[in-house]
Amino acid sequence: MGYMPQRFGLYQDLTVDENIDFFMDIFGISGPDRKERRERYLGFSNLLPFVDRLVGNLSGGMKQKLGLACVLVHQPEVLILDEPTNGVDPVSRQEFWDILAEMKREGMTILISTAYLDEGEKCDHLAIMHKSRILDTATPAEIRSHFPDLEEAMIHRIQEVDGELAHDNFKI
Structure with missing residues (x-):
């Protein structure tokens, strides 16, 4: 299971690469899987050009995409997201949803809370609270x-x- 709160706990004084490495260490990902997953999740998050940038210098949308990449490195079957696009610019928001669509196509179950009702249209099933x-x-x-x-x-x-x-x- 993967969980991403509204503001994911990234290390602001580490680079993008150091953050993803940290989470791969936590999940025990090593060998060829490590390089493959790093390339995959940073790649489709459009963060590969920023691997050497300190997280504290990233935009809010980039931080959210990095947070998602860090949650995905262990390839959970179920992903729970708490308002992941709140305060994120429209381009990053769309990129974020593109990543989720890819995860869904691969069979991942995704639970998401959102205040953006247009995002609800992208879901298979809704619970209005x-x-x-x-x-x-x-x-x-x-x-x-x-x-x-x-x-x-x-x-x-x-x-x-x-x-x-x-x-x-x-x-x-």
Whole structure:
């Protein structure tokens, strides 16, 4: 299993290469696998040109992609991501999702929390949550079936639930 929190714990005073090496050491990756995985994950993260750059000098999007590469080096079957693209520029966000699409094609199960509903459209199945409650679980198409998009569907569902909660609060 791999887990990446919203702000992954990279070492700011190490280079991109040193960070990926550190995580490969933790996961016990050695020999030919080490070089192959380094090239693969830094390559499709578009970070190979930056291997000698200190992480503290990377953009937010580059840090997030490096964090993902570090989580992926042990090739987990299940990947859990907590708002991984929050505050990331649009280009890095798209690159991040391209990486996830590749992992999905390879059979990885991915659980992701996101506040960006356009990202929900890229998922096979959604759970809409509000105030620590799961309101709905379905495919994106099923959730937005009566609305123009996921955002409208979610707003409607939240207002519906908040109305129920407000009504429940007035019961004596």
